[in-house]
Amino acid sequence: xxxxxxxxxxxxxxxxxxxxxxxxxxxxxxxxxxxxxxxxxxxxxxxxxxxxxxxxxxxxxxxxxxxxxxxxxxxxxxxxxxxxxxxxxxxxxxxxxxxxxxxxxxxxxxxxxxxxxxxxxxxxxxxxxxxxxxxxxxxxxxxxxxxxxxxxxxxxxxxxxxxxxxxxxxxxxxxxxxxxxxxxxxxxxxxxxxxxxxxxxxxxxxxxxxxxxxxxxxxxxxxxxxxxxxxxxxxxxxxxx
Amino acid sequence: xxxxxxxxxxxxxxxxxxxxxxxxxxxxxxxxxxxxxxxxxxxxxxxxxxxxxxxxxxxxxxxxxxxxxxxxxxxxxxxxxxxxxxxxxxxxxxxxxxxxxxxxxxxxxxxxxxxxxxxxxxxxxxxxxxxxxxxxxxxxxxxxxxxxxxxxxxxxxxxxxxxxxxxxxxxxxxxxxxxxxxxxxxxxxxxxxxxxxxxxxxxxxxxxxxxxxxxxxxxxxxxxxxxxxxxxxxxxxxxxxxxxxxxxxxxxxxxxxxxxxxxxxxxxxxxxxxxxxxxxxxxxxxxxxxxxxxxxxxxxxxxxxxxxxxxxxxxxxxxxxxxxxxxxxxxxxxxxx
Numbered sequence: 001x002x003x004x005x006x007x008x009x010x011x012x013x014x015x016x017x018x019x020x021x022x023x024x025x026x027x028x029x030x031x032x033x034x035x036x037x038x039x040x041x042x043x044x045x046x047x048x049x050x051x052x053x054x055x056x057x058x059x060x061x062x063x064x065x066x067x068x069x070x071x072x073x074x075x076x077x078x079x080x081x082x083x084x085x086x087x088x089x090x091x092x093x094x095x096x097x098x099x100x101x102x103x104x105x106x107x108x109x110x111x112x113x114x115x116x117x118x119x120x121x122x123x124x125x126x127x128x129x130x131x132x133x134x135x136x137x138x139x140x141x142x143x144x145x146x147x148x149x150x151x152x153x154x155x156x157x158x159x160x161x162x163x164x165x166x167x168x169x170x171x172x173x174x175x176x177x178x179x180x181x182x183x184x185x186x187x188x189x190x191x192x193x194x195x196x197x198x199x200x201x202x203x204x205x206x207x208x209x210x211x212x213x214x215x216x217x218x219x220x221x222x223x224x225x226x227x228x229x230x231x232x233x234x235x236x237x238x239x240x241x
Numbered sequence: 242x243x244x245x246x247x248x249x250x251x252x253x254x255x256x257x258x259x260x261x262x263x264x265x266x267x268x269x270x271x272x273x274x275x276x277x278x279x280x281x282x283x284x285x286x287x288x289x290x291x292x293x294x295x296x297x298x299x300x301x302x303x304x305x306x307x308x309x310x311x312x313x314x315x316x317x318x319x320x321x322x323x324x325x326x327x328x329x330x331x332x333x334x335x336x337x338x339x340x341x342x343x344x345x346x347x348x349x350x351x352x353x354x355x356x357x358x359x360x361x362x363x364x365x366x367x368x369x370x371x372x373x374x375x376x377x378x379x380x381x382x383x384x385x386x387x388x389x390x391x392x393x394x395x396x397x398x399x400x401x402x403x404x405x406x407x408x409x410x411x412x413x414x415x416x417x418x419x420x421x422x423x424x425x426x427x428x429x430x431x432x433x434x435x436x437x438x439x440x441x442x443x444x445x446x447x448x449x450x451x452x453x454x455x456x457x458x459x460x461x462x463x464x465x466x467x468x469x470x471x472x473x474x475x476x477x478x479x480x481x482x483x484x485x486x487x488x489x490x491x492x493x494x495x496x497x498x499x500x501x502x503x504x505x506x507x508x509x510x511x512x513x514x515x516x517x518x519x520x521x522x523x524x525x526x527x528x529x530x531x532x533x534x535x536x537x538x539x540x541x542x543x544x545x546x547x548x549x550x551x552x553x554x555x556x557x558x559x560x561x562x563x564x565x566x567x568x569x570x571x572x573x574x575x576x577x578x
Contacts, residue, residue, distance in 0.1 A: 002350075002353070003351055006347060006350040006351045007351070009347070010336075010339075010347045013338075013339065013343065014336065014338055014339070017338040017339075018338065079334055079337075080330065080332055080334030081334045081335065081336055082334075083295075083300050083330045083334060084328070084330060084334060084335075084395075086299075086300050087298040087299055087300050087323060087326070087328050087330070088323065088348070088351050088352070089320045089321075089323040089324040089351070089352070089353070090320065090351060091320060240299075240300065240301055240302045241301075241302060
């Protein structure tokens with residue numbers, strides 16, 4: 001844990017020194033802000049919910065997470081600092097976990113900034129009407145869980161290539177692959193479609209975002225995240241061959 | 242239980258092999274480095290110096306053989322072995338966006354220096370490597386010489402027993418080279434150091450022992466002076482008592498001396514004189530026999546200069562064995578022509 005935190009700290013410092021991370025966060029806030037006001041229906045029907053915003057989170061994260069994770073390992077392998085890192089007395093999984101925590105914290109900072117939306121909703125809602133906090137809390141929880149699984153796979157993409165652009169595209173494809181089974185219901189027979197749909201991050205995301213927190217959905221995300229982290233660890237260990 | 246030696250050698254390598262796919266980078270390397278020795282690891286590019294160091298530090302896994310650092314097997318306890326080592330990788334890659342201070346603190350933390358001793362450890366490393374003036378600067382802004390010092394500082398911040406330095410002086414200007422060499426020599430007084438280089442005088446300056454590696458094998462192992470004194474050259478200029486001596490006869494005379502391996506003609510500015518360069522067999526000294534033979538042949542010696550075969554030439558001889566044979570076949574008489 002000590003090593004993991006030390007690596008996470010260094011990685012976070014690196015994020016805050018890096019213009020890329022700032023640009024990504026800024027663009028994320030602009031885009032999500034626009035989506036929030038456009039899709040919340042706030043200006044049209046005057047209803048106060050964040051449904052529209054959370055519904056678009058998976059697509060939004062699919063783009064922004066790989067942009068944050070692409071440098072995690074690829075950059076170090078390209079610049080050579082990877083050799084210094086891998087010859088420190090740390091285990092591979094500590095390196096992976098440290099970098100994962102840093103990227104997750106970084107994305108959570110972005111998510112934290114979006115708290116402005118529910119707060120503004122609460123302020124401008126029609127007097128007497130109630131803002132349903134259940135879906136908002138559920139939405140944020142599922143957003144963090146979704147981020148974890150995307151970050152784990154985005155980082156794996158970064159371990160697979162020394163080139164950050166390739167790592168980004170690969171990360172995007174992996175996140176897309178986690179999202180698309182949800183649409184299987186459209187082309188597959190109902191029973192099979194439902195089974196495939198179960199594999200999709202989107203399916204579980206919507207469950208939690210409704211405000212219903214089911215252990216199975218949480219477990220699903222934890223499993224996907226773990227798989228991503230294990231794959232990254234194995235890919236890193238293989239560089240020693 | 243107690244039959245293990247009190248202190249195992251700092252480095253113990255036995256039958257080390259490494260294949261990258263079909264390429265054999267190391268073909269069975271065996272050596273030991275006792276505590277406190279400063280070893281220079283020599284070899285042409287691609288001979289396997291870096292690979293050996295990468296295996297010692299655990300960055301790369303060996304294909305076969307035993308590698309132990311302070312008695313700890315690198316294969317069985319990689320993290321344990323790495324705690325004993327300070328490593329400066331080739332090209333000294335550093336996090337450009339970190340401050341020197343920040344970076345050393347990160348290394349100190351990961352190196353498990355207790356929180357209350359981190360400050361002191363960083364101060365010591367900074368002082369030893371002369372980094373006081375740049376502590377608060379970004380690493381990316383530093384000159385190459387200072388970067389190298391930062392690389393060394395991160396390697397010694399946890400006061401390791403063993404320092405592994407991969408080409409520590411490559412790419413530095415002559416002043417920086419001298420500074421870094423002095424620093425390494427200073428560190429070598431209390432630590433075991435293994436450094437790779439292809440700058441040969443460096444080994445004579447800093448190391449008590451040289452290991453020459455070529456094509457994945459160790460081809461020489463010994464004190465740098467010992468390696469450099471095997472065999473030598475004698476340069477001489479002779480003239481006749483009356484005018485220039487006969488070239489063929491003089492050449493034959495020299496060639497017939499017992500300890501002379503080769504005779505090459507050189508050019509000389511002296512009038513009516515011939516100049517030769519002799520290569521001696523092993524460490525033999527044929528000067529007395531040479532002088533007597535010249536007197537007998539009524540030749541006059543104008544100059545005589547004995548040179549030990551430099552480490553440079555030993556190195557070339559050992560590491561270009563194959564190439565050397567081809568060269569000789571190509572132009573055996575090039576010097577006489």
